[in-house]
Amino acid sequence: MAKLETLRLLDRDSVNALIQPERILVAVREAFQLHSDGAGQVFPLVREALATGGVFGIKSGGIASQGVLGFKAAGFWPANRAEGGEPHQATIMLVDPATGRPLCVIDGNTVTTLRTGAAGALGLELLARLDSTRLTVFGTGVQASIQVDYALRVLPSLRSVTYLSSDGKPNPTFEARFASRCHIGLGTSANDAVAHSDVVITATPGRQVLFDLDAVQPGTHFNCVGADTRGKREAPEGLLAKARVFVDDRQQAQQVGESQWAPALPVTEIGDVLTGKGEHLRAAHDITLFDMTGLALQDLTVARMLFEQANTQEVGHAVCWPW
Structure with a gap:
């Protein structure tokens, strides 16, 4: 029975x-x-x-x-x-x-939406400059929205959000969600937006590189969300080599994340920063990057x-x- x-x-x-x-x-x-x-x-x-x-x-x-x-x-x-x-x-x-x-x-x-947003928030708390005031986000979908929402929660100094849409057109719904919490507007140039930001979040389907390496300035932090499958990428060639790279899981990031494009570079797992096994002392000029592939x-x-x-x-x- x-x-x-x-x-x-x-x-x-x-x-x-x-x-x-x-x-x-x-x-x-x-x-x-x-x-x-x-x-x-x-x-x-x-x-x-x-x-x-x-x-x-x-x-x-x-x-x-x-x-x-x-x-x-x-x-x-x-x-x-x-x-x-x-x-x-x-x-x-x-x-x-x-x-x-x-x-x-x-x-x-x-x-999935919220746990990814929360992971991005931890990445910002641990890795971004605490005095960051300007954020650029690539994407206007569900994940881009939650990333910005959590960023505004954990980085109270943020004042300005620039977004890049897939069609280059304004997204009134996306803007309205955050208009009472920051100054938000559509970016007309991806490179200009990156060059004038303290934090950059890439939350697109990961089909193409989103900006040029020359646009990246010292002190910028990147949360890279969209590369989660073999062949996907959002970051330009050479960015990982210039940055201090952090991952949720080393092997998984090298399989499907931004790290698949530079698998030999040293990375630190974000959990090791939380437990003190991986020391992270951020200098103001450091470029940091959190390669987010999502952990079971x-x-x-x-x-x-x-x-x-x-x-x-x-x-x-x-x-x-x-x-």
Whole structure:
């Protein structure tokens, strides 16, 4: 006779009801610290182009001391826009490490957006100049928006945001989101925007280099988000060699991040900065770069938090699950 347990389903609305950006920051910080301490497992990455025009990936891992095991199946399907849908799609599953029984299925779109934004925020807190006042962001989509939102949270000195759109046209919706928090406007030249910024965030699909190396000035910090697949890049040739480079995971960044274009260069994992294993003393003239490819442990620490909250608050849908 099959044993009966409960599988909890957290759809988009359930996730949005539970999400608190500040708690996401705490969970993502924990993920990087676990990775640095060797207390969290990260399994080999799957990231493949599909004949349909999409990209599909699996990020998986576990935290043995917390009884956490799971994966995120996610990718990017650009044709979804024509159907009125979101091109980024993600689903997270938590599994009981003792039995393999599924515990929770979570809509991963909001989780992915926020945990990536929180990772970018930590990169800014740890690596950018604290007196940074001017930010440039490439992109106006969901990820560009959350990166700017978190940047304004953690760098209170930011006063000015310049954005570069894919079509070169103003985006009133994007501007309206931040107009009450900073001066925001469309950039007409990518190189000029970079040259006059303290912080640069690249949050595009990563199909092309976005600016010239000559535009980069001493003291600039870069959060590079868009390169997450073999062949993608946003940064120009030579930037990594000029910068002090930080990554979420060394091997993964060399596979699919900006670091794939300069795999022999030394890098420091961001978790090691948090735990003190990788010392980082920033000089005012240093160029720093955070190569963000997304760590499975980020998804798992956030998913565990949501699962615990959902059980306590009885949020989501409980499904009888024979096993």
